[in-house]
Amino acid sequence: MAIEEKFGKVVTSEDAHEVSKTGAFVRQDNYFISPFGDREGELPVEAGRYRLIWTPLCPWATRQVIALKLLGLEDVVSIGTVSPIRTDKGWEFALDEGGVDPVLKIQFLPEIYAETAPEYEGRATVPTIVDVKTRKVVNNDYHHLTNYWETVWKLFHKEGAPDLYPEELRTEIDALNAIIFHDVNNGVYKAGFAQSQEEYEKAYDVLFERLDWLEERLSKNRYLFGDQITDSDIRLYVTLTRFDAAYYFCFKTNRNRLTDFDNLWNYAKDLYSIPAFKEATDFDSIKKGYLLGNHAHNPYNILPLGPDISIWKEAHNRDEKFGTRKLNY
Structure with missing residues (x-):
């Protein structure tokens, strides 16, 4: 199960093993890093198949939304928003009607992580990309996500979209x-x-x-x-x-x-x-x-x-x- 559910409290850096012996902050690695593309093992590029979960609090997630807006991908990749205040049970869909994401039908982001990979012990993070067709988390690799929107998703770019990654x-x-x-x-x-x-x-x-x-x-x-x-x-x-x-x-x-x-x-x-x-x-x-x-x-x-x-x-x-x-x- 996801670490938020294991600990039953707000997950701190110590819980996620993100503090070194010298007291330095060492950010956890991303777990779901499959790239988008058309080669074997890559995530297929399909309109309407994926949902980006973000919060405007998070800088890593915000840059995904900026890229989607600049490139005209907002109608191609759906967007779900969690509350900016993370709860004891992780990121919560408190802004949606009934406190539940209208597409994934979950209240807390760790729920979909637990469904996807019960062995995962890290934090459920934003941005998260969920494959709506398979109902699985497929990518939380904020290091490379904007690069995917800018390149392999080019087929769906709006006319006149800027080349952000020439x-x-x-x-x-x-x-x-x-x-x-x-x-x-x-x-x-x-x-x-x-x-x-x-x-x-x-x-x-x-x-x-x-x-x-x-x-x-x-x-x-x-x-x-x-x-x-x-x-x-x-x-x-x-x-x-x-x-x-x-x-x-x-x-x-x-x-x-x-x-x-x-x-x-x-x-x-x-x-x-x-x-x-x-x-x-x-x-x-x-x-x-x-x-x-x-x-x-x-x-x-x-x-x-x-x-x-x-x-x-x-x-x-x-x-x-x-x-x-x-x-x-």
């Missing part, structure tokens, strides 16, 4: 994505979930050194790879949107706020002005998930009133620096 840049994109993941996306968690001062400070230093590096990179280009939005921009964006609202406080990543970086802040606002990014960004869910869930020590469940989210709608300076955006997303 062949000539894939080696460079993959290399930058690895850096962004280890130092920034997961870097905030390494700081926030560290259980020793040494590991916290190590993660903190790496995170801000990398943010300084990205700040400099974005002083020369509108996006991470010039004038075109790529998979890398989606991956960086989801951490930036959570920085001031959650990580700065509950993960103690407080050397700077996002708004203190000129290029990173204006770059993030530029992306937020694009409907696919904005529609997938729910600041209320982000705050509730991190500050009322099990990410922060908040025994009285007090939800901070700030920061002021309206500033995300203010003008950015990327047009002034690099010219009007050339592509209509």
Whole structure:
């Protein structure tokens, strides 16, 4: 059975064996990693067959929804949403009528994990891809999911969809994505979930050194790879949107706020002005998930009133620096 049901409580990093002997946070590996494709052993690419389970709290899940919206795959892959506050029994479909997912007919995400792989002992995570035809979890590999939407699902892309993973840049994109993941996306968690001062400070230093590096990179280009939005921009964006609202406080990543970086802040606002990014960004869910869930020590469940989210709608300076955006997303 899934680990949430085994322990009967909120699953902590220690329960999932995600804390090293030195107190460092070590994220669990993904269990369901079968790729999409047309070769033997790969998941068939079929419209209407799969359901993506996400929550707007989670950065790994949010980047799937951004990609689906940019590429026009929302009517091809159905989307189910769990509450941003994870319960003692795992992610819950509390937002749906009757508290049950209308397609899978389950109340908690671990239920479908237990049906699929009773031997699985990790956390039931988002994003999760469920094959509705077989009623099994088939993929929770957030490292590669957006790449599948961008490539093998191209048959179903809308007309004029952006090429988020161009062949000539894939080696460079993959290399930058690895850096962004280890130092920034997961870097905030390494700081926030560290259980020793040494590991916290190590993660903190790496995170801000990398943010300084990205700040400099974005002083020369509108996006991470010039004038075109790529998979890398989606991956960086989801951490930036959570920085001031959650990580700065509950993960103690407080050397700077996002708004203190000129290029990173204006770059993030530029992306937020694009409907696919904005529609997938729910600041209320982000705050509730991190500050009322099990990410922060908040025994009285007090939800901070700030920061002021309206500033995300203010003008950015990327047009002034690099010219009007050339592509209509």
